[in-house]
Amino acid sequence: MARIDAENWEPKILAFCCNWCTYTGADLAGLNRMKYPDNIRIVRVPCSGRVNPQFILRGFQKGYDGVLVCGCHPGDCHYTSGNYFTRRRFLLMKRLLEYAGIETGRFQARWISGAEAAKFRDTVLKVTEEIRALGPNHRMKEADDHE
Amino acid sequence: MSDVQNTLRDRVRSLLAEGKISCFIGWGPTRFKDRTIPKFANKPEDAGELVYNEHCLSNLAKYALDFQFSAEVAGIAVRGCESRAINRLIADGRLTRSKLYLVGIPCEGMLENGSTAEKCAFCRHRNPVVYDELIGEPVAEQENPPRFEQVLELESASSEDRYDFWQREFAKCIRCYACRNACPACNCMECYTEQYRTGWQGKQANTLENSVFGFTRAYHIGDRCIECGECERVCPMGIPLMKLNRKLVKDVESLFGSEESGLSDDASHALGCYDKEDLEEFM
Numbered sequence: 001m002a003r004i005d006a007e008n009w010e011p012k013i014l015a016f017c018c019n020w021c022t023y024t025g026a027d028l029a030g031l032n033r034m035k036y037p038d039n040i041r042i043v044r045v046p047c048s049g050r051v052n053p054q055f056i057l058r059g060f061q062k063g064y065d066g067v068l069v070c071g072c073h074p075g076d077c078h079y080t081s082g083n084y085f086t087r088r089r090f091l092l093m094k095r096l097l098e099y100a101g102i103e104t105g106r107f108q109a110r111w112i113s114g115a116e117a118a119k120f121r122d123t124v125l126k127v128t129e130e131i132r133a134l135g136p137n138h139r140m141k142e143a144d145d146h147e
Numbered sequence: 148m149s150d151v152q153n154t155l156r157d158r159v160r161s162l163l164a165e166g167k168i169s170c171f172i173g174w175g176p177t178r179f180k181d182r183t184i185p186k187f188a189n190k191p192e193d194a195g196e197l198v199y200n201e202h203c204l205s206n207l208a209k210y211a212l213d214f215q216f217s218a219e220v221a222g223i224a225v226r227g228c229e230s231r232a233i234n235r236l237i238a239d240g241r242l243t244r245s246k247l248y249l250v251g252i253p254c255e256g257m258l259e260n261g262s263t264a265e266k267c268a269f270c271r272h273r274n275p276v277v278y279d280e281l282i283g284e285p286v287a288e289q290e291n292p293p294r295f296e297q298v299l300e301l302e303s304a305s306s307e308d309r310y311d312f313w314q315r316e317f318a319k320c321i322r323c324y325a326c327r328n329a330c331p332a333c334n335c336m337e338c339y340t341e342q343y344r345t346g347w348q349g350k351q352a353n354t355l356e357n358s359v360f361g362f363t364r365a366y367h368i369g370d371r372c373i374e375c376g377e378c379e380r381v382c383p384m385g386i387p388l389m390k391l392n393r394k395l396v397k398d399v400e401s402l403f404g405s406e407e408s409g410l411s412d413d414a415s416h417a418l419g420c421y422d423k424e425d426l427e428e429f430m
Contacts, residue, residue, distance in 0.1 A: 053366055054339075057359050058347045074423065084421035088403065091426060092369060092418070095398050099302065099391075100362050101310020109429040139310050142355060 011131040013040045014059040015068040015124075018048045020078040022070035024114035029121050036124040039131075040068070047071065048109075049082030053093040056107055060140040066131035069109040070123075076113060083111070101139055105130050151252060152199040154282045155224065158250060160194035162222055168248050169219035172210050173197040181258070185210055199224070201258045204266070206377040208232030208331045211242055220246050226254035227272035228375040231409030232331030234277060235373055238414045241334050251278025253286040259380075266376025266389075269294035276410055294374070297387075298394045313391075317358035319384040326378035326388055332368035332408070339363070361391065369395030370417035373409040402426060 017023040023044050029036065041064075045051055048071025059067040069090060071083045090109045097107050108127055112120050159171045174197065175186025181202050187210075188194050208229045214221035225233060233249065236242040253274045256267035269292040274285045301309060324340065327333045339348065340360065348363075349356040365388070372392045379388045399405050403417045403425070 052347075054359075054363055055347060057362065061349070061355065061359065074427070081421060084423065084425070085418070087425055087427075087429065088418055088421055091402050091428060092395065092398055093366065094428075096362060096366055096369075096395060098306070099309060099394050100313055100358070101306055101308075103306050111429055140355065140358070142349075 009136055011039050011065040011128055011136075012063065013066040013068060013124075013127060013131060014064040015040050015042050015070060016045050016048065016051045016055070017042050018050075018071040018078075018083075019044055019046050021072035021076065021114050022048075022110075022112045022120065025112045025116050025120040028114065029117035032117055034117060034121045036121040037128040039128045040124050047077065047079050047082040048086040049077075049079070051086065053089055056093060056097065057140065060102065060106070060137060061142050063137075063141055065134070065137040066106050066108070066127060068123075068127055069107075070112050070120075071109075073111040073113055103134055103137075103139075105134060106137060148200050151283045152197070155199050155250065155252070156194045156197050158280070158282065159188055159197060159222065160191045162248065163188065163194060164191040167220065168222035169217070170214065171197070171222035171224075171250075172207050173224045174199060174203040174205065174207075181260075199252065204257050204259060204264060204380060206232055206329065206331065206375050208236060209329060209334075211236065211247065212334065214246070215241055217246070220248050222248040222250060224252055225249045225275045225278055226252050227270060227275055228254075228266075228373065228377075230275035230277045231272060231373040231407075232375060234409040234412045235331050235371060236334055237412035238409075238416070239332075239334055239371070240414070244412060249275070249278045249280075251275035251281040253281070253283055255286050264376075264380070266380050268292065269374070269376075271374075271407070272410075277412070295393055295397045297390050298397055301390060302394075313358055313361070314354055316386045317361050318354040319386055320352075320354075320357035320361065321384060322352045322357060322360065323383060325381045325383065327364060329377045329381040330368060331373060331375065331377070332371040333364065339367075361386070361388070365391040365395055368392065370399050370403075370405065370419070371408050372396050373407070 051069050056067050071086055077083045098104055110123050162168050171188040173186050174183040176198050177184050183198050183203050185205050185207055206228050211223050237244055257264045273288055376389050399417045405417045
């Protein structure tokens with residue numbers, strides 16, 4: 001297997017997508033044959049409210065260079081209010097991560113509806129480019145021999 | 148302060164003798180003049196061993212949980228910090244107000260190694276916010292102590308320096324969980340650190356896992372921290388935990404406009420509710 005070095009490094013991004021909006025939006029992007037970077041690893045969750053802020057820390061520990069949390073637009077939640085809680089949680093978590101020394105931009109959250117395939121593609125493109133510019137993440141990452 | 152101690156002993160003696168309370172939680176003496184430990188007075192004659200002086204550093208509120216399933220009323224000495232902690236525990240559903248008898252004591256700050264204790268320096272509630280009776284006269288509150296000064300200082304450092312700072316601090320952590328055990332907001336029946344099968348948290352005692360534990364604990368109590376500073380005081384390794392907690396308190400106050408935690412036993416807290424008009428950063 002080829003060694004990953006500065007030459008061939010590609011950002012690895014963990015994306016939590018809510019089943020009812022963003023995951024459907026990603027599906028629609030696929031149906032429409034939209035091209036978006038394969039740097040993203042999607043984890044389907046029942047609601048963005050399912051995403052425990054600890055998952056973000058875990059993502060960085062396990063070697064992801066960026067983490068993205070996506071859900072329905074506020075007001076559109078399948079469970080009425082899940083994403084309002086998500087919004088509060090991650091407004092706070094984002095600031096805590098920055099305070100803890102994770103660079104701004106490594107953690108992001110976006111609202112993408114089931115119809116917004118283009119927004120999904122654009123978001124993935126933009127986030128990937130931003131994280132590519134930041135380079136590989138070494139902070140809060142487990143040493144390789146722990147993996 | 149010795150008259151407060153005498154009044155406290157007298158009151159506790161009669162409360163226990165009348166059968167109004169089954170036990171009183173206060174402070175007791177140790178071998179050292181400048182140290183006290185929590186003391187449980189079960190009989191009227193125990194009241195004479197209670198101590199109240201400028202070395203009563205421990206926050207007693209968490210000990211009230213020993214009586215959470217008791218049918219009897221427990222008495223407890225409450226200063227500003229304990230009273231807010233008691234409110235926190237009631238709001239979190241762990242204690243019942245009617246099963247507690249709160250003896251309020253206004254406090255002018257405690258001493259630690261000869262100077263004002265770190266935990267008392269930024270205190271905004273020296274008088275108990277809830278009590279059944281008050282011993283002594285209310286004292287003047289500190290006018291806007293600069294409680295977020297240290298947070299602002301660290302915020303202005305570069306991202307790399309902040310990372311190095313916290314990793315350096317958490318390298319000292321021995322995962323004794325004293326911070327959690329002393330914290331009145333850390334009152335879950337089962338702490339996440341004891342859940343061994345979730346699969347998404349590590350158990351290794353290395354710097355990284357220690358820091359993940361530290362950040363997670365801070366986040367868990369972020370919207371409920373009463374800023375009593377007990378976690379930092381009990382930390383045997385001297386990790387500046389309040390620098391982390393106050394960051395969250397500051398953000399919760401500025402983002403959601405919440406009032407300080409523990410001022411009432413109202414169960415609402417910032418992350419347990421929402422406002423449709425919250426700040427929108429994720430569009």
